[in-house]
Amino acid sequence: QVQLVESGGGLVQAGGSLTLSCVASGSRFRLNDMGWYRQAPGKQRELVASITRGANTNYADSVKGRFTISRDNAKNWVYLRMNSLKSEDTAVYYCNSVPSQISWGQGTQVTVSS
Secondary structure, three states: OOOEEEEOOEEEEOOOOEEEEEEEOOHHHHHOOEEEEEEOOOOOOEEEEEEOOOOOEEEOOOOOOOEEEEEEOOOOEEEEEEOOOOHHHOEEEEEEEOOOOOOOOOOEEEEEEO
């Protein structure tokens, strides 16, 4: 069974940067399209960035040009580099396959202060 562990969140000022990391156990990781999702208080979870097995990427309009997703298939890692952070980026961030088919991890909290 694949397990996901996210890390790298924290408190940052608006305009700052963070890099989130996600490690997935299980050999099937490299077969999945992967994504970063986020859930802000009182809102539904949304997909903000995705990356295919062949490293093609896609982004939500709200983060396009500011966030970069990448992956290391050999080590089962997925990353999200977040630049020019805004207060509206405050949320718990999760990684999962696209579509989400793996049990959700605990997520990592990102808080952007204005």
